[in-house]
Amino acid sequence: MEKQLTFAPRNHQLTNINVWTADSQWLVYDVRPSQSSFSGLTLERVSLSGEREILYTARDGAHVGVVTASPTLPQRYLAIHGPEYPDLRGHYDFHHRRGVVVQAGIAQTLDACDITPPYTPGALRGGTHVHVYSPDGERISFTYNDQVMHQLDIKRDLRNVGVAVPLKAVRPPKQHPREYDGSHFCVLVSQTPPEPRAGSDEIDRAYEEGWVGLHGYLRTDGSRQHSALAFIGDTRSAQGEKVAEVFIVDLPQADADFAIAGAQPLQGTPAALPAPPAGVMQRRLTFTHQRRWPGLVNQPRHWLRSAPDGSEIAFLMKDDQGIVQLWGIAPSGGEPRQITHSEWSMQSAFSWHPQGGKLAIICDNSVMQVEAESGEMQRLTPRSRLAPVGDAAVWSPDGRYIAFLRQVDGWQQIFIADGR
Template identity: 70%
Template sequence: MREKQITFSPRHHQLTNSNVWTADSQWLAFDVRPSGASFTSDTIERVNVESGEVEVLYRATDGAHVGVVTVSPDLPPRYLCIHGPEQPDADWHYDFHHRRGVIVQNGRAQNLDACDITPPFTPGALRGGSHVHLFSPDGSRVSFTYNDHVMHEKDVTEDLRNVGVAVPLRAVAPVKQHPREYDGSHFCVLISRTTATPQPGSDEINRAYEEGWIGTRGYQKEDGSWQRWAIAFIGDTLSAAGEKQPEVFIVDLPEALEDYARPGDDPLEGSENGLPAPPAGVQQRRLTFTTRGLAQQPRHWLRSAPDGSAIAFLMADAQGVIQLWTVSPNGGAPRQVTQLAQGVQSAFSWHPQGAAIAFISDDRVMCCDISSGACQPLTERGEQPPSGDAVVWSPDGRQIAFMREVDGWRQLFTVPA
């Protein structure tokens, strides 16, 4: 039980729930929001877990704020974060549909996603705000959640949360017809499809969120072939009784970059009356059909085993206790992994080799063996329990990063694993 406090300054330190370590397991990236729900950080920073040295990676200007930083899985590291609008005003300030992703290197930020909110819209550009950007396990692509400015202005109930990807097909430079439009380094498309009025009892959803890449090289299908690129997410269905019923969905993605630019039945770039649509052949598939459902669960992200064989998620058991479960990317019955009396209290992450998962339960950081479900506490109970926002294994598998409040300030900690 040798947890180590890494940061000590009188301010809050906020980790994202995944991809916060540099590939050499030496540095943790963070922002300085006072809480996960407040987007007021001026900087993204990193701290060396051995020396405690802190470096400012990027400082926002012109009234903008930054946060929710993640790190690429390669070296030298690229840092990816949410960037709010510069010179915010009453009409255009930080919101779900007014934000973007930026890649930070050497103190400079480059826009990931282009923005085009004036028709005719531009394929590969977004029309609103991207959020929680996660590099794929090889660092070539990025997933994100998305909200749409055009639909928000038309009818706020049509601005539905979706999942998208940014691929290195080509940079996108829309014709600028509005002062808030800008270029992006990557070609961006939505990969989920939502409707404001799902048919009760169907697989239709009105919200897609909390996505995760599948496997370090995809997953093996039942016929033995490999699907190289796929993403799982939570989709909100309606039960036959008309109640919200979150379920696990998966989307298989193209391997060839140029296939992301091939439109399906609806325009990639969207229309004045409709959201951007997935590329040709990209279809979401429902994996879980639960009766208790994920609806009462804490906010959480789906995370795949490194070999792509299982997608982990949280769901209550028959007694109402939140447990860790897995489901195959090919579907089938979910497997309950844990039998905890206190339940899972946090986001979670896989060991890089896939044999275990780390999370918080009973106010302690736990290491859970995936095959047996046995859980070993790695920290002692203290006056201040660890934060449930992030419990993240290092790339070398030797340490787990988490947050705990000390004297009123959220500080970063590690514990040997």
């Protein structure tokens, strides 16, 4: 059974995760005309009964989008915010945007910006994207592009993964119209050399990250890693071809440790990107270069998602027949496990049931429930002529519903399906 929640003749855009409020009663969305057109003015939410509320309205030439909700109370929202007065401060771009925390209709800037040397620890120098709270509602992950590197050499403006922690507000000196304060201490946790060595674990792009476990994961020695992020990293094969693999970074348990620099400055230099805190090292989990179809797929676009107990990180990769399947791998590494053995390719991003054991995904033009252990698939919506939009299939925190998108009369609308 499925139910349509929005009906207005305009697009409604769900993010790929954290689209439900903590009480499972509202879905948050933005109103961009398409994913690639960042021109929406409002962040909104709709209830299970169809009631609509505006959460925030951008002003002064700015636009907003890609909204997610906090998994804990008090209810907060995260979003991308474009620059106000863009003719004076630069127009929206990957390296010209910021994250905001929205509460009671007010947007507070998340990531401070300092683009004038010598830069400020805890501030960034560019734009952040897809902001997602950790399961405890404390830390925030994001992807990042750097304005300093973009101006130095566009090929060195490499996508990276970062983390914002509520350690302290960051207030850099204001020497440029695009410099501003931020509520959180922000760092990058991935490393991307501009020219990865062929056949190595080096990457030049880190993206589509996801928090590992509700409380991290168990290491092989039985101890607990309390905080970690998995992400996709683009490696190079021995022949120099780009191959996307699964990576993980273990994060400090204490927020204060994010302010301890490693071998390179947290804030970066005029010739180098910001660097991870001391002890934060990325680790490669998958090694697929020799497979018939190497690497994770980029179509459908998807984000790595961990089982709630942190035991397995799910991703999409082709099987030997070229069919896109769900796979999983342990945070400690090892051989990937093929979860689905479907005759049809997976068609969307996906999410885990909040208690684990099953996933929601779109396949064969239907919303499907997948049993994680057996890979058995159960059709939750009838097969339609046009597949649901592949951007989202997100379980509610209470496990009752799955939110997804359909095209209706040329407009993207929000639907829910009953989970089982």
